[in-house]
Amino acid sequence: MSTQDARSVRSRQALLDAGIExxxxxxxxxxxxxxxHANVGRATLYRQFESKEQLIQELAIESLEMTSAVIAPVKNRKLSAKATLEEIFKAVMPxxxxxxxLLSIWNIAEKDDEVIAIYxxxxxxxxxxxxxxxxxxxxNKNLDTSWIVxxxxxxxxxxxxxxxxxxxSAANASAHSIETLFAGISK
Structure with missing residues (x-):
């Protein structure tokens, strides 16, 4: 990787990190x-991201990919569906x-085809x-799957x-979510 390419990668990551923060x-x-905040010049910024919307879409993709990454080990553990759901909540909440x-600006992220495909x-x-x-x-088999999703x-x-x-806390949010879900959809 050339010095220019390495600097471009560092600048892009600095902008993503600063954007999140x-x-x-x-x-x-x-x-x-x-x-x-990223200590990056405007020219460098606009070489990386043409608009705030593009930056937000990149952050949404990063978020969705991170979500997939933390869920993957849970799915590989061969747990019951209920236990898998419980572990997914525990993995995703943090x-x-x-x-x-992203919750407050999802309307921007959802305009991106890649974001929607991953989601x-x-x-x-x-x-x-x-x-x-x-x-x-x-x-409960009587509840529509789309509804439960x-x-x-x-x-x-x-x-x-x-x-x-x-x-x-993430632990409390997970516990509340799990209790709410299974109190509502359990037989």
Missing amino acids: LLLRNPAATLSEIAA LADKYHF NQQLTELASLIERGKKEGTI CVIDSLIYSGWWMMGNTGM
Whole structure:
């Protein structure tokens, strides 16, 4: 890798890191503020990201990929569907410390085809897990799978919101989400 390429990679990562840090505190932070926080010039910023929307979409992709990465080991453990869901909540909630700002600006991220493709893949995998739980008898067969997927997605959203806005711990957000989910969909 050339010196120029290495510098470009470092600048891009500095902008992504600064974007996360500033957008966590203020979702309305400007690209100029993010560039200044990253100690990167405006010209370098615009070579990396043409707009704030593009930066947000990149951060959304990073968030979704991180979510997939923390869930992968859970899926590989051959647990029951119920235990897998419980472990997924425990794995995903700590990501709020880094990505909960996306909740307030998702309308920008969802305009990106790659973001939506990754997100839809995650929802499809979750639906398969729900179907497995129905076959195992731990999830109510009378409830629509899409409904349960939406409930789980909402519980993750709620947990992240509580962590970001009230200081709830990841452990408490996970526990509350698990209790709420299984009190509502268990037989």
